[in-house]
Amino acid sequence: MIVDAHHHVWTADYPWLAAPGLEPLRRDYTLGDLxxxxxxxxxxxxxxxxAGRCDSAETAEFLALAAGTPWIAGVVGWASLTDPALTATLAGYRALPGGAKLVGVRDQVQAVTDPDHLARSDVRAxxxxxxxxxxxVDLIVxxxxxPGCAEAARATPGTTFVLDHLGKPPVAAGAHARWRAAIAPLAACPNVVAKLSGLLTEGGPGSGPDTIRPYVDTALELFGPERLMLGSDWPVCELVTTYAGALAALDACLAELSPHERSAVRAGTAIRTYALEVGS
Structure with missing residues (x-):
């Protein structure tokens, strides 16, 4: 069994798609494409x-899509960590069509410039x-x-955090040691799991299994297979490879794991972490 724990759909009018280098992604991506x-x-x-629209209406749309799509087992919707009515927002999502498939929320923390953002009292609440x-709480950082993520995870042990894309390591720059030092304290938090996703994109054109293997190996060492899940990061992955290519590269990096360990990364961790209802 394989669970793709991280993909998107979008329309081409997303503001962030205007950034240089993203020209190939400036089109609509639908479930029919995937x-x-x-x-x-x-x-x-x-x-x-x-997918970064930061709009509750998008989450409503995604939940409706999930309601009509059996293979979408869960939705990570958008929610602002500074929303004073967050509890009501979450309850409102769950009352919508498809609301039962809401499994997590994500704020675009990567765009926040305040280094102490995750330490704010309202954010911790x-x-x-x-x-x-x-x-x-999915972390896109x-x-x-x-380091701020690790402090927040230690301060809120009753919350499960999912680190997207291994924290976007500087694969292209080869700065593995700096990334390892930064992620190790977060990996030491038992309430944090991480996604093997987006790594080929961080490596850039021409990236393959050998490019990302040091990062996957370090993640396996620090988190263990039971706290790792795979994700395609489609359609962002199409900047460097196909959907099948993204999963194949990750699978190659997992080849030396035992069958049980591979099963955890390929499906088990995502099913357990997100409480997904997935057939055997």
Missing amino acids: APSLAEAGVTATVLVE ALTAVGAAGLT HVGQL
Whole structure:
């Protein structure tokens, strides 16, 4: 079984798509575009993740999509960690069509310039509230924010955090040691799991299994297979490879694991962390 724990869909009018180098992604990406690739790769179920519009209406749309799509097992929607009405926002999401498939929320913390953002009292209260609602907090951050993530995770042990893209390591720059030092304290927190996703994109054109293997190996060492899950990061991955290519590169990096360990990374961790209802 394979669970793709991180993919998107979007329309081409997302403001962030205007950034240089993202020209190939400036089109609509739909579930219809993705479905053939899932079948080709043998993917059983997926988690649809908010795509940076930072709009509650997008989360409502994604939940509706999930309601009509059996293979979408969960949705990570958008929510602001500074929303004073966050608890009501989460309850509102759950009352929508598809609301039962809401498994987590994500704020675009990577865009925040305040280095103490995750230490703010209102943000810490929000992190606690998400955990109390039985949802995960997905962390989309850069390497410089990883120490703050570790502090927040230690301060809110009742909340499960999911680190997207291993914290965006500087693969292209080869700065493995700096990234390892930053992520190790976060990996030491038992309430944190991480996604093997987005690594080829961080490596840039021409990246393959050998490019990302040091980062995957370090993640396996620090987190262990039981706290790692794989994700395609489609369609962002199409900047450097196909959907099948993204999963194949990760699979190559997992080749030396035992069958049980590979099963955890390929499906088990995502199913357990997000409480997904996925067939055997």
